Amino acid sequence: MPTLTANDGTELACHVRGDGPPSAVLPGGPMRASAYALSAHRTLYLLAPPATRTAPAGLAAPVLVLACVLHGGPRPALARRCADAFPRAEAVVQPGAGHCRWLDDPRWFVRRVAASLGQG
Known part of the structure:
Protein backbone atom coordinates (compact mmCIF):
# COMPACT_ATOMS: atom_id res chain seq x y z
CA MET A 1 0.00 0.00 0.00
CA PRO A 2 1.41 3.46 -0.85
CA THR A 3 2.22 5.86 1.95
CA LEU A 4 1.95 9.61 2.40
CA THR A 5 4.44 11.37 4.69
CA ALA A 6 2.89 13.87 7.12
CA ASN A 7 4.66 17.11 8.02
CA ASP A 8 5.97 15.52 11.21
CA GLY A 9 7.52 12.61 9.25
CA THR A 10 4.80 10.08 10.12
CA GLU A 11 4.16 7.58 7.31
CA LEU A 12 0.41 7.32 6.59
CA ALA A 13 -0.93 4.35 4.62
CA CYS A 14 -3.29 5.37 1.83
CA HIS A 15 -4.84 4.45 -1.50
CA VAL A 16 -4.24 6.85 -4.40
CA ARG A 17 -6.93 7.53 -7.02
CA GLY A 18 -7.40 10.08 -9.78
CA ASP A 19 -5.42 12.84 -11.40
CA GLY A 20 -5.12 16.53 -10.57
CA PRO A 21 -4.36 18.66 -7.51
CA PRO A 22 -3.97 16.55 -4.34
CA SER A 23 -6.68 16.07 -1.68
CA ALA A 24 -6.68 13.85 1.42
CA VAL A 25 -9.85 11.90 2.21
CA LEU A 26 -10.49 10.51 5.67
CA PRO A 27 -12.48 7.28 6.00
CA GLY A 28 -16.19 7.63 6.50
CA GLY A 29 -18.24 4.71 5.21
CA PRO A 30 -20.31 5.64 2.16
CA MET A 31 -18.82 9.14 2.14
CA ARG A 32 -15.50 7.59 1.23
CA ALA A 33 -17.12 5.91 -1.77
CA SER A 34 -18.51 9.24 -2.98
CA ALA A 35 -14.98 10.63 -3.04
CA TYR A 36 -14.26 8.52 -6.10
CA ALA A 37 -16.43 10.93 -8.13
CA LEU A 38 -13.88 13.64 -7.24
CA SER A 39 -11.05 11.56 -8.67
CA ALA A 40 -11.93 12.82 -12.14
CA HIS A 41 -10.60 16.22 -11.05
CA ARG A 42 -8.24 15.52 -8.13
CA THR A 43 -5.56 13.11 -6.98
CA LEU A 44 -7.17 11.60 -3.89
CA TYR A 45 -5.16 10.19 -1.01
CA LEU A 46 -7.67 7.95 0.78
CA LEU A 47 -6.11 7.51 4.22
CA ALA A 48 -6.29 4.09 5.84
CA PRO A 49 -8.20 4.16 9.18
CA PRO A 50 -5.14 3.84 11.47
CA ALA A 51 -3.58 6.85 9.71
CA THR A 52 -6.40 9.15 10.81
CA ARG A 53 -5.10 9.12 14.43
CA THR A 54 -1.93 10.95 13.38
CA ALA A 55 -3.15 12.93 10.34
CA PRO A 56 -4.54 16.05 12.08
CA ALA A 57 -1.33 17.14 13.76
CA GLY A 58 0.70 17.36 10.56
CA LEU A 59 -1.94 18.33 8.00
CA ALA A 60 -1.55 21.94 6.93
CA ALA A 61 -3.97 21.74 3.98
Missing part, protein backbone atom coordinates in the same frame (compact mmCIF):
# COMPACT_ATOMS: atom_id res chain seq x y z
CA PRO A 62 -7.55 23.04 4.21
CA VAL A 63 -10.01 20.46 5.56
CA LEU A 64 -13.78 20.26 5.04
CA VAL A 65 -15.77 18.35 7.67
CA LEU A 66 -19.25 17.85 6.23
CA ALA A 67 -22.06 17.04 8.66
CA CYS A 68 -25.76 16.39 8.16
CA VAL A 69 -28.76 16.68 10.45
CA LEU A 70 -30.69 13.52 9.51
CA HIS A 71 -28.02 10.88 10.14
CA GLY A 72 -26.02 9.68 13.11
CA GLY A 73 -22.61 10.83 12.03
CA PRO A 74 -21.12 13.18 12.00
CA ARG A 75 -23.67 15.36 13.74
CA PRO A 76 -23.02 19.12 13.66
CA ALA A 77 -21.48 19.26 17.15
CA LEU A 78 -19.18 16.32 16.39
CA ALA A 79 -18.21 17.88 13.06
CA ARG A 80 -17.17 21.07 14.84
CA ARG A 81 -15.07 19.08 17.32
CA CYS A 82 -13.45 17.14 14.45
CA ALA A 83 -12.69 20.38 12.61
CA ASP A 84 -11.02 21.73 15.74
CA ALA A 85 -8.41 18.95 15.43
CA PHE A 86 -7.08 20.40 12.17
CA PRO A 87 -5.21 23.68 11.84
CA ARG A 88 -7.17 24.84 8.74
CA ALA A 89 -10.57 23.15 8.95
CA GLU A 90 -14.15 24.21 8.40
CA ALA A 91 -17.24 22.37 9.65
CA VAL A 92 -20.28 22.70 7.39
CA VAL A 93 -23.80 21.34 7.96
CA GLN A 94 -25.78 20.22 4.92
CA PRO A 95 -29.44 21.06 5.62
CA GLY A 96 -32.01 18.33 5.11
CA ALA A 97 -29.39 15.70 4.31
CA GLY A 98 -29.00 12.22 5.73
CA HIS A 99 -26.91 9.12 5.18
CA CYS A 100 -26.39 9.65 1.44
CA ARG A 101 -25.94 13.41 1.45
CA TRP A 102 -24.59 13.47 -2.11
CA LEU A 103 -27.95 12.00 -3.22
CA ASP A 104 -30.20 14.02 -0.89
CA ASP A 105 -29.17 17.31 -2.47
CA PRO A 106 -26.50 16.68 -5.10
CA ARG A 107 -26.36 20.29 -6.29
CA TRP A 108 -25.70 21.62 -2.76
CA PHE A 109 -23.17 18.86 -2.09
CA VAL A 110 -21.21 19.41 -5.31
CA ARG A 111 -21.22 23.21 -4.91
CA ARG A 112 -19.99 23.00 -1.32
CA VAL A 113 -17.27 20.44 -1.98
CA ALA A 114 -16.15 22.28 -5.12
CA ALA A 115 -15.94 25.54 -3.16
CA SER A 116 -13.84 23.81 -0.52
CA LEU A 117 -11.49 22.59 -3.23
CA GLY A 118 -11.21 26.11 -4.62
CA GLN A 119 -13.23 25.31 -7.73
CA GLY A 120 -16.48 27.04 -6.93
Whole structure:
Protein backbone atom coordinates (compact mmCIF):
# COMPACT_ATOMS: atom_id res chain seq x y z
CA MET A 1 0.00 0.00 0.00
CA PRO A 2 1.41 3.46 -0.85
CA THR A 3 2.22 5.86 1.95
CA LEU A 4 1.95 9.61 2.40
CA THR A 5 4.44 11.37 4.69
CA ALA A 6 2.89 13.87 7.12
CA ASN A 7 4.66 17.11 8.02
CA ASP A 8 5.97 15.52 11.21
CA GLY A 9 7.52 12.61 9.25
CA THR A 10 4.80 10.08 10.12
CA GLU A 11 4.16 7.58 7.31
CA LEU A 12 0.41 7.32 6.59
CA ALA A 13 -0.93 4.35 4.62
CA CYS A 14 -3.29 5.37 1.83
CA HIS A 15 -4.84 4.45 -1.50
CA VAL A 16 -4.24 6.85 -4.40
CA ARG A 17 -6.93 7.53 -7.02
CA GLY A 18 -7.40 10.08 -9.78
CA ASP A 19 -5.42 12.84 -11.40
CA GLY A 20 -5.12 16.53 -10.57
CA PRO A 21 -4.36 18.66 -7.51
CA PRO A 22 -3.97 16.55 -4.34
CA SER A 23 -6.68 16.07 -1.68
CA ALA A 24 -6.68 13.85 1.42
CA VAL A 25 -9.85 11.90 2.21
CA LEU A 26 -10.49 10.51 5.67
CA PRO A 27 -12.48 7.28 6.00
CA GLY A 28 -16.19 7.63 6.50
CA GLY A 29 -18.24 4.71 5.21
CA PRO A 30 -20.31 5.64 2.16
CA MET A 31 -18.82 9.14 2.14
CA ARG A 32 -15.50 7.59 1.23
CA ALA A 33 -17.12 5.91 -1.77
CA SER A 34 -18.51 9.24 -2.98
CA ALA A 35 -14.98 10.63 -3.04
CA TYR A 36 -14.26 8.52 -6.10
CA ALA A 37 -16.43 10.93 -8.13
CA LEU A 38 -13.88 13.64 -7.24
CA SER A 39 -11.05 11.56 -8.67
CA ALA A 40 -11.93 12.82 -12.14
CA HIS A 41 -10.60 16.22 -11.05
CA ARG A 42 -8.24 15.52 -8.13
CA THR A 43 -5.56 13.11 -6.98
CA LEU A 44 -7.17 11.60 -3.89
CA TYR A 45 -5.16 10.19 -1.01
CA LEU A 46 -7.67 7.95 0.78
CA LEU A 47 -6.11 7.51 4.22
CA ALA A 48 -6.29 4.09 5.84
CA PRO A 49 -8.20 4.16 9.18
CA PRO A 50 -5.14 3.84 11.47
CA ALA A 51 -3.58 6.85 9.71
CA THR A 52 -6.40 9.15 10.81
CA ARG A 53 -5.10 9.12 14.43
CA THR A 54 -1.93 10.95 13.38
CA ALA A 55 -3.15 12.93 10.34
CA PRO A 56 -4.54 16.05 12.08
CA ALA A 57 -1.33 17.14 13.76
CA GLY A 58 0.70 17.36 10.56
CA LEU A 59 -1.94 18.33 8.00
CA ALA A 60 -1.55 21.94 6.93
CA ALA A 61 -3.97 21.74 3.98
CA PRO A 62 -7.55 23.04 4.21
CA VAL A 63 -10.01 20.46 5.56
CA LEU A 64 -13.78 20.26 5.04
CA VAL A 65 -15.77 18.35 7.67
CA LEU A 66 -19.25 17.85 6.23
CA ALA A 67 -22.06 17.04 8.66
CA CYS A 68 -25.76 16.39 8.16
CA VAL A 69 -28.76 16.68 10.45
CA LEU A 70 -30.69 13.52 9.51
CA HIS A 71 -28.02 10.88 10.14
CA GLY A 72 -26.02 9.68 13.11
CA GLY A 73 -22.61 10.83 12.03
CA PRO A 74 -21.12 13.18 12.00
CA ARG A 75 -23.67 15.36 13.74
CA PRO A 76 -23.02 19.12 13.66
CA ALA A 77 -21.48 19.26 17.15
CA LEU A 78 -19.18 16.32 16.39
CA ALA A 79 -18.21 17.88 13.06
CA ARG A 80 -17.17 21.07 14.84
CA ARG A 81 -15.07 19.08 17.32
CA CYS A 82 -13.45 17.14 14.45
CA ALA A 83 -12.69 20.38 12.61
CA ASP A 84 -11.02 21.73 15.74
CA ALA A 85 -8.41 18.95 15.43
CA PHE A 86 -7.08 20.40 12.17
CA PRO A 87 -5.21 23.68 11.84
CA ARG A 88 -7.17 24.84 8.74
CA ALA A 89 -10.57 23.15 8.95
CA GLU A 90 -14.15 24.21 8.40
CA ALA A 91 -17.24 22.37 9.65
CA VAL A 92 -20.28 22.70 7.39
CA VAL A 93 -23.80 21.34 7.96
CA GLN A 94 -25.78 20.22 4.92
CA PRO A 95 -29.44 21.06 5.62
CA GLY A 96 -32.01 18.33 5.11
CA ALA A 97 -29.39 15.70 4.31
CA GLY A 98 -29.00 12.22 5.73
CA HIS A 99 -26.91 9.12 5.18
CA CYS A 100 -26.39 9.65 1.44
CA ARG A 101 -25.94 13.41 1.45
CA TRP A 102 -24.59 13.47 -2.11
CA LEU A 103 -27.95 12.00 -3.22
CA ASP A 104 -30.20 14.02 -0.89
CA ASP A 105 -29.17 17.31 -2.47
CA PRO A 106 -26.50 16.68 -5.10
CA ARG A 107 -26.36 20.29 -6.29
CA TRP A 108 -25.70 21.62 -2.76
CA PHE A 109 -23.17 18.86 -2.09
CA VAL A 110 -21.21 19.41 -5.31
CA ARG A 111 -21.22 23.21 -4.91
CA ARG A 112 -19.99 23.00 -1.32
CA VAL A 113 -17.27 20.44 -1.98
CA ALA A 114 -16.15 22.28 -5.12
CA ALA A 115 -15.94 25.54 -3.16
CA SER A 116 -13.84 23.81 -0.52
CA LEU A 117 -11.49 22.59 -3.23
CA GLY A 118 -11.21 26.11 -4.62
CA GLN A 119 -13.23 25.31 -7.73
CA GLY A 120 -16.48 27.04 -6.93
